[in-house]
Amino acid sequence: MSSIMDSVNQRTQLVGQNRLELLLFRLNGKQRFGINVFKVREVLQCPPLTQIPRLNALVRGVAHIRGQTISIIDLSMATGGRKIENLKDGFIIIAEYNRSVQGFLVGSVERIINTNWDAIMPPPQGTGKASYLTAVTEMDNELIEILDVEKILNEISPLNTDVSKDLADSLDVSFSAGKIIFIADDSSVARNQVKKALTALGLEIEVAKNGLEALKRLKQIAAETGDVTDKVGVLVSDIEMPEMDGYTLTAEIKNDPQLARLHVVLHTSLSGVFNQAMVKKVGADDFIAKFHPDELASAVQKWLSTELRAK
Template identity: 60%
Template sequence: MTGILDTVNQRTQLVGQNRLELLLFRLMGRQRYGINVFKVKEVLQCPKLTAMPNLHPMVIGVAHIRGQTISVIDLSMAIGGRPTPDPANCFVVISEFNRTTQGFLVASVERIVNMHWESILPPPEGAGKGNYLTAVTNIDNELVEIIDVEKILAEIAPVDEAMSDKLAEEIAEAEKESEQEIVRRILIADDSTVARKQVQRAIESVGFEAVAVKDGKEAYNKLLEMAADGGVFKHISLVISDIEMPEMDGYTLTAEIRRHPDLKDLHVILHTSLSGVFNQAMVERVGANEFIAKFNPDELGAAVKAAVSKNKKSNK
């Protein structure tokens, strides 16, 4: 796999154009899978793995890679398949999700393909709630599945989803000082069922309601409906959006919000498992108010507080 990611740093110009690049791979069978290149740090032949006590069953060992100890997850097992035999002849995709670095054991890695988010579609309705997919697409007349990695990581290492009591009090105080009435309802857009639920439970822990949608296109259509029905601020106070989503990504959603005269004043928080300095530049370019890496409920709460506080009454 030498060289497959050599040009990854040159690919950042795709961000903000509703495009992405997928690294294609296979697990135990013929099915192809994809992962966003921006989440991939390295692909390598599976290194020597060290077994450790009390590891989650999906974690087959740890590897020491470039001075870092990384857990290696058998991706086939993680999505309910058979254990991967002979890891030494397989590959590890080193990736960064939600502020953590981990390796995913895969049988083979193929190539990188350039895609438009409009070609990335939500999973079929018949896939059921227990599936591990965030999206599907068609490449070379073959279905490619995009795995819900956030669901896998949440099962291996669950996180606390509630905001602190102190932060709840600060949000309530900021609301009292606001010049306008704050609607305690927030639009959440995320293609991961687990991520949507995490954000929903976090904001509900401080007394807000959630309007949850699964991608940017659905979010934008929902906002247009709200704008036509008495104005968007009658229905919600702000938007919390993932970046990677089928049909319309979070950057494009934000840019569309800023272009629309009835939506342009909405406070938009981009909340994503992506990381990297280029994201901060994109936040400014598309006009998002904040960028937060998943998932820390109090950081998310602080961003909600900032949204409420921007209408703070001036002291006279």
């Protein structure tokens, strides 16, 4: 138990410092890619894969790992490249996204690097809607690409973004007229999922592509109104974002008198033992794992009504 707590303490010390760790890997070529270590359960040599009829073409098969059957997605094919031919020399990155466990087939795995979120930048202009990049960074004069895994997974198995009829009928957001729900997320797919779920309830939405962009806009609103909550009802923020992550964004908000009353819901594909400690440390009001529209809508209404009662 003490070793687990020591690990939690070491990780939470990075919270608010805009730091992260990336596991570097390659697909078929020389290009390096990175994935946040927080999402990785383990890395192993590609085991024998079982073929199952009617699987998505991007799924090379399933593997039976530690008593669990896991779909193995060819990450090269999923991003428009050629398939990874030599399975026995490939590696599987077992990761947890959006409440489920997936295996990503990659060509090789290198090492873990420590870096800062402010060194993680949005994709270059002109990459277009078809791009699978959510961010880039540089190491040893080489570009490291970070993939929009949420987009890849949504293309393989689209998530339902509709709030259930029973919940929609029971929710009352009429008291929030004139206020916006602010969304910060670097994934275009994730932003659209949240927008669709909440606009169906009649809520007005404003979006930002990362934490720094969100913070600047929220400060602008606060300067115009005197208190950001005069216009913004709730902030729904991803955690992993270029330039400024959601933990740092939350800490900045809670330390700014003009922003501190804003309720922050961290909405993330990250999961694991460390998150609750981190959420508590930065002062977020709520934490929801992506993506369940009813849970998200209920949380937004809860914090909207809490703000109303506070006034």
